Amino acid sequence: xxxxxxxxxxxxxxxxxxxxxxxxxxxxxxxxxxxxxxxxxxxxxxxxxxxxxxxxxxxxxxxxxxxxxxxxxxxxxxxxxxxxxxxxxxxxxxxxxxxxxxxxxxxxxxxxxxxxxxxxxxxxxxxxxxxxxxxxxxxxxxxxxxxxxxxxxxxxxxxxxxxxxxxxxxxxxxxxxxxxxxxxxxxxxxxxxxxxxxxxxxxxxxxxxxxxxxxxxxxxxxxxxxxxxxxxxxxxxxxxxxxxxxxxxxxxxxxxxxxxxxxxxxxxxxxxxxxxxxxxxxxxxxxxxxxxxxx
Amino acid sequence: xxxxxxxxxxxxxxxxxxxxxxxxxxxxxxxxxxxxxxxxxxxxxxxxxxxxxxxxxxxxxxxxxxxxxxxxxxxxxxxxxxxxxxxxxxxxxxxxxxxxxxxxxxxxxxxxxxxxxxxxxxxxxxxxxxxxxxxxxxxxxxxxxxxxxxxxxxxxxxxxxxxxxxxxxxxxxxxxxxxxxxxxxxxxxxxxxxxxxxxxxxxxxxxxxxxxxxxxxxxxxxxxxxxxxxxxxxxxxxxxxxxxxxxxxxxxxxxxxxxxxxxxxxxxxxxxxxxxxxxxxxxxxxxxxxxxxxxxxxxxxxxxxxxxxxxxxxxxxxxxxxxxxxxxxxxxxxxxxxxxxxxxxxxxxxxxx
Numbered sequence: 273x274x275x276x277x278x279x280x281x282x283x284x285x286x287x288x289x290x291x292x293x294x295x296x297x298x299x300x301x302x303x304x305x306x307x308x309x310x311x312x313x314x315x316x317x318x319x320x321x322x323x324x325x326x327x328x329x330x331x332x333x334x335x336x337x338x339x340x341x342x343x344x345x346x347x348x349x350x351x352x353x354x355x356x357x358x359x360x361x362x363x364x365x366x367x368x369x370x371x372x373x374x375x376x377x378x379x380x381x382x383x384x385x386x387x388x389x390x391x392x393x394x395x396x397x398x399x400x401x402x403x404x405x406x407x408x409x410x411x412x413x414x415x416x417x418x419x420x421x422x423x424x425x426x427x428x429x430x431x432x433x434x435x436x437x438x439x440x441x442x443x444x445x446x447x448x449x450x451x452x453x454x455x456x457x458x459x460x461x462x463x464x465x466x467x468x469x470x471x472x473x474x475x476x477x478x479x480x481x482x483x484x485x486x487x488x489x490x491x492x493x494x495x496x497x498x499x500x501x502x503x504x505x506x507x508x509x510x511x512x513x514x515x516x517x518x519x520x521x522x523x524x525x526x527x528x529x530x531x532x533x534x535x536x537x538x539x540x541x542x543x544x545x546x547x548x549x550x551x552x553x554x555x556x557x558x559x560x561x562x563x564x565x566x567x
Numbered sequence: 568x569x570x571x572x573x574x575x576x577x578x579x580x581x582x583x584x585x586x587x588x589x590x591x592x593x594x595x596x597x598x599x600x601x602x603x604x605x606x607x608x609x610x611x612x613x614x615x616x617x618x619x620x621x622x623x624x625x626x627x628x629x630x631x632x633x634x635x636x637x638x639x640x641x642x643x644x645x646x647x648x649x650x651x652x653x654x655x656x657x658x659x660x661x662x663x664x665x666x667x668x669x670x671x672x673x674x675x676x677x678x679x680x681x682x683x684x685x686x687x688x689x690x691x692x693x694x695x696x697x698x699x700x701x702x703x704x705x706x707x708x709x710x711x712x713x714x715x716x717x718x719x720x721x722x723x724x725x726x727x728x729x730x731x732x733x734x735x736x737x738x739x740x741x742x743x744x745x746x747x748x749x750x751x752x753x754x755x756x757x758x759x760x761x762x763x764x765x766x767x768x769x770x771x772x773x774x775x776x777x778x779x780x781x782x783x784x785x786x787x788x789x790x791x792x793x794x795x796x797x798x799x800x801x802x803x804x805x806x807x808x809x810x811x812x813x814x815x816x817x818x819x820x821x822x823x824x825x826x827x828x829x830x831x832x833x834x835x836x837x838x839x840x841x842x843x844x845x846x847x848x849x850x851x852x853x854x855x856x857x858x859x860x861x862x863x864x865x866x867x868x869x870x871x872x873x874x875x876x877x878x879x880x881x882x883x884x885x886x887x888x889x890x891x892x893x894x895x896x897x898x899x900x901x902x903x904x905x906x907x908x909x910x911x912x913x914x915x916x917x918x919x920x
Contacts, residue, residue, distance in 0.1 A: 307693060309842075355889055358897040366633065367896035370849045373842055374892065377885035385882065499700070499838065506697045535726070537745070541708035544701035551698055552686050 274410045279532050280525065285416040285485060287524020288423035292478040293501030294508070294516035295430060296471030302447045302511035303467045304360075306368045310351065310375040312498015314472050317379060318344045318479030319489050320387060323394055333397035333480075340476040348472025349465055351375055356468075357461065376495075383491035396484040419481045426474065427517050434513065443467060447511065500527075503547050509560025518558055522546070579772045582857040583765060589864070590761045597757075605871075613867050614760025615641075615821040620847040620863035621767045621856055622814035627845070628854030629775055630807040631787030632688070633696040635841045636703025639683075640676045640812040642836040644819025646710055646742070648672030649751040649829050653741050654717060656752055665754045669763075669820050676816020679706075680809040688804045700838050710831040715742040747830035748823070755825035763821060764860070767814045771856055774810065783807045850891060 293315060300308045318340040326336035355375050359368040400414030434440035445453040446463045454460050482497060483489055500523060508519025526546055531539040550558065593610060596602045619641055626634045648668040655664055683702050690698055714725040718738025725731035729740055742748055774780045782803045785793040794800050823829045833839060844863075851862030869887075873880035894900055 301693075307696075355893070358893045358899060361898045362896040363898075364849075364853060364896065366627075366845075366849050366853065367892050370846055371889050371892045373846065374885045374888035377881060377888065381881040381885060385879070495839075503697065503701065506694060510693070535712065537712040538708060538726070541705045541712075544705045544708075547701050548686060548698055548705075551690060551694060555690050555694060557694075 277410055278412075279528055281412055281416055283525035283528035284521060285419045285524070286528055287504075287521035288419045289478055289482050289485065289520075290497065290501045290504045290524050291423050291517045291520025292426055292474050292481070293497060294505040294520045295426065295513060296474040296478075297502050298505040298508070298510055298513065298516040299443075299467050300471045301505065303443055304352075304356070304464050306356065306365070307372065307502070308356075308468075308471070309369065309372040309498075310379060311471065311475060312494035312496075312501070313376050313379040313383075314344055314347060314475035314494070315479040315482060315497060316383060316489075316491060316494030317347060318476035319394065319483045319493060320383060321476075322397065322480055322483070323392060323489060326395065326397070333395070337397060337476070337480050340480065341473050344472045344476035344479075345469045348468040348475075352465055352468040357464075380491045380495070387491065389490065392489040394483040394487040394489045396487060397480050398484050415481070415484045419485065422477065422481065423517070423520075426477070427513070430470075430513055439463070439466060500543065503544065506557055507547050507550055509557030512557070512559040512561075515557060515559035575776050578857075579768075579776075582768055582772065582860070585857065586761060586765055586768065586860065590757070593757065609868060609871055610757040611755050611760050611821065611825045613864050614757065614764050615755075615818040615825075616844065616847065616867045617860045617863040618760075618764050618767050618821065619815050619818035619844050620851065620859040621764070621771055622811045622818065623844050624848045624851070624854065624856055624859040625771050625774070625807060625814070626811040627848055628852075628856075628859075629771075629780065629787065630783055630804060630811070632804070632808070633692070633845075634699040634811075635696050635838055635845060636699035636701070636706075637811070637815050637844055638836045638838075638841040639699075639703035639706035640680060640815035641819035641822060642703075642706050642710060642831055643679050644672035644676040644816025645823035645829060645836075646748065646819075646831070647675040648820040649748045649823035650715070650741055652751055652754070652824065653748060661752070661754060665759075665824070668754075668824070669817060672820035672823075673813045673816045676819065677809050677813035680812025681805070683812075684805050684808040688801065688808060700841070703836070703838055703841055707831045707833070707836045710742075711745045713742045714740070714744050716740045745830065747828055749828045751823050751826070751829060753824060753827075755821045760821055763817055767817065768856065768860070770810065770814065774807075775856070779803065779806065846888065850888075 293311065296314075297308065297311055300306065300311070321340040321343050322333065322336040324336075325339045326333045329335055355371050356368055359371055362368060396415055398415045398418050400418065402412050402414040402417060404411045434443060442453070442458045442463045443466070445456065445458055446460055450460055453463075478497075478501075479494070483493070501520065504519035504523045505516045506519070507522060508515030508517065523543055523546075527539055527543050530542040534542065554560070593602070597607060597610075619637060622640075623634065623637045626632055626637065648671055651671045652664060652668045655667075659667070683699075687695055687698050687702065712726050714727070714729050714732055716723045716729070716732045716734045716738050718735040720735060723732040723734055723738070729743060732738070732740070734740070775784075782793070782798045783806070785796070785798055786800050786803050790800050822835070847863040847866050848859050850866065851858030851860070870880050870884050873883060
């Protein structure tokens with residue numbers, strides 16, 4: 273029983289990481305209506321920044337994380353400005369998708385060029401040992417607790433930001449209707465840029481947590497978690513913030529439990545299988561809104 | 568009316584002509600010894616990437632549904648045909664066996680196209696795209712867990728490991744989990760690849776110009792309006808999807824008979840590979856079949872030809888990709904191009920009525 277609980281908690285922790293990444297995905301999708309395929313690579317960039325800065329400052333990871341958050345935010349804003357903004361209003365939505373793929377290739381290969389293909393071992397940014405329950409039967413690692421706590425804080429802050437601030441309301445308005453939002457005096461470009469900034473900052477946080485839990489870093493570190501988080505965002509209903517959280521948690525728990533109890537090789541297949549099943553029952557995801565289509 | 572039909576036929580003939588001329592040029596270079604062995608090795612992959620690009624363009628351009636899991640169908644075609652070739656390698660002569668391998672690879676890919684199409688085609692837009700990605704990954708992962716052996720008692724199957732099969736000593740392990748299938752006969756050649764490409768082009772171009780093709784495009788342009796005019800939307804969507812999957816399966820057969828060790832690796836069958844094909848299709852022109860073939864060949868060869876700048880080649884490739892997308896799609900750049908280049912009459916520019 274206690275081993276099941278341990279796996280469940282580690283699933284929750286992985287799910288929280290997916291959830292933070294998925295929040296970035298879902299915000300960008302909800303507002304800019306584009307799949308930012310490079311989002312996973314922002315995580316990888318964040319990890320490398322923490323790795324380099326902490327290494328240079330002999331293990332001061334707090335500074336590393338702060339630098340990573342700032343630089344990832346700048347990276348997100350720059351990418352949006354250089355690669356995505358020119359394609360806003362393009363005749364085909366595929367154009368910006370392919371550009372995002374181009375950005376993803378670019379970041380991966382840049383990292384490959386700077387840091388090489390070898391896997392770096394990442395020192396956890398969380399030094400706390402964790403808690404022990406039930407007379408030592410149930411041990412929860414510090415990184416697990418911190419990960420879950422941070423994801424809950426991020427979710428609450430984000431919800432408050434969107435519900436209570438003018439900028440958040442502007443985001444909702446842009447997500448609803450760009451044209452009408454512009455007519456109401458909302459600066460659409462600035463709002464989208466802010467969305468990218470928040471999403472990229474979240475990617476840096478997710479990167480720190482991901483690499484603390486799974487301490488190996490390569491140029492392709494971000495790709496698979498990125499895709500899984502995207503799946504989580506779709507699972508929860510893309511564009512919905514609580515949906516991204518639920519989707520992330522479901523995905524993380526399913527992944528860890530199926531890895532433990534069914535087959536480690538088939539766990540990815542099971543994760544993707546769940547997505548297929550959910551979308552068949554509810555084609556817009558768990559918390560997605562149904563949109564009536566008209567001619 | 569007659570004139571437009573002629574124009575379409577002419578267009579199709581030009582496409583076949585380009586393929587045949589390219590084939591002749593490469594063959595001539597190979598015969599005269601002007602082609603390095605590295606380049607020769609690229610010829611067959613070039614053909615199967617062109618084939619799967621045609622397949623994906625049918626799905627994305629003609630049917631209008633974004634699929635990012637098409638390499639999954641290629642994977643099915645590759646594995647089923649390689650399995651067949653491996654089992655019958657000694658009992659059948661090469662030519663009929665290879666043709667049967669094509670039939671089997673295509674049939675299985677089409678079958679899976681049908682099975683996956685049932686749930687996938689009920690979804691729309693980005694949701695559909697992510698589910699095709701999911702299916703592509705599922706196919707890859709499940710095949711990676713397959714262990715299949717053949718002995719005197721028949722076929723053994725396991726999802727755990729090779730020991731679980733419980734085979735007789737004379738048994739032969741054919742599919743070895745993540746190690747895949749080793750030793751498939753090398754039957755694919757540049758000529759076979761070109762023939763398959765021509766057949767794929769023939770099928771797709773004739774489909775596009777047929778009554779069924781027009782129905783498919785009507786569904787793409789506005790499915791509600793298409794439904795209102797009496798077009799069976801599900802039927803035509805399914806039809807295009809299955810044909811697309813089948814052609815991707817044919818590419819898989821070419822793939823598996825050109826490689827010594829066939830594994831369901833991410834490099835060849837993961838979502839990244841599917842996205843790469845999508846890049847070919849988008850840069851070749853969505854819905855432009857000829858463009859897909861040309862883009863697949865050029866973009867496949869480009870990173871290989873840039874091997875001189877080995878470390879920078881993928882970086883250059885990614886920048887080229889971004890710049891090309893902005894150059895050809897950005898509304899502002901298009902306007903600028905119209906203003907500055909619009910007045911110049913290039914001889915190759917088509918005069919549109």
